[in-house]
Amino acid sequence: MKIKVVTRIMEANDRIAAENKKFFNEAGVYVINLMSAPGAGKTSLIERTIKEYQGKLRVGVIEGDIAGTEDAQRIGGLGIPVIQINTGGACHLDANMINEAIVGLYLKDLDLLIIENVGNLVCPAEFKVGEDMKVMLLSVTEGDDKPLKYPLMFQESSALVLNKIDLLPYTNVDIGKIKKNSLSLNPTLKIFEVSCKTGEGIGEWAEWLQSLVR
């Protein structure tokens, strides 16, 4: 017998993501889902951002990695509540992993929760986790061809942070091309140029993010 069952395949994940979002809203915490390729500087950006917010915002972090606790140790060293998720091979975080992880965080004590996704330019863009916005980090050394090679991530993100701009003189990367193609894919994308090494541009990024936190 044929039956019509029109159901979105991602429904199960999206349902849990909506549940997470409700928890976050009730606790009054703003949540960002930070995505990038491995080595682009997600943890460095989080460290820099946390330092900007000292005495201003209460920040918590969820670290998503395939294995290991190095990132959580780096962030924990700053005296910030941090939860490490090891996906055990999975290439992205999903809503259920976040749902289990937030049990370990006292959300009411936080203003901002940063979820550091698994380093990957493909899959994390597909899975909502309950965030208020997705932020993509691209280090300029990855090349100016990335927006057109990994369009979904650029389309799904609300902000694009371009890291390692201190290295621009040593590359033949055209940062104008990165911006132009990113904006073609997503005209409302907010773009920041930073160097987590020198601290350049971090203030502007941190100020903008803070303006969104309730």
Added chain:
Amino acid sequence: MHEVSIALSLLEIATGYCKREGYKGIESIKVKIGKASGVLPQALFFAFDAVKAGTIAEKACLTIEEIPISGFCNSCSSNFSVEEAYILFCPRCGDTSFRVETGRELDIYEMEVF
């Protein structure tokens, strides 16, 4: 790259439906996959075959209908459809003020059950 997660969700929705409605098995499942969904049909077939073993969908055959990207351009007031997995400008007039209407689907739309 995450086709196994997608295949597991698909299986969970289909078998969950059968349990609730009292069906014993699934013969076929039809899905619509948008070309901009990031899911590769070949990888999804492979993943689905791996995860269906030992379930009531064990003999189920998966059919995938691929949906191209289509939309409407505000500048030239025309509908368009392309074969690529993404578009940067209207294929007719080259303007960027368009809206994408299809291509991101990831839906189950029909099953045969017994």
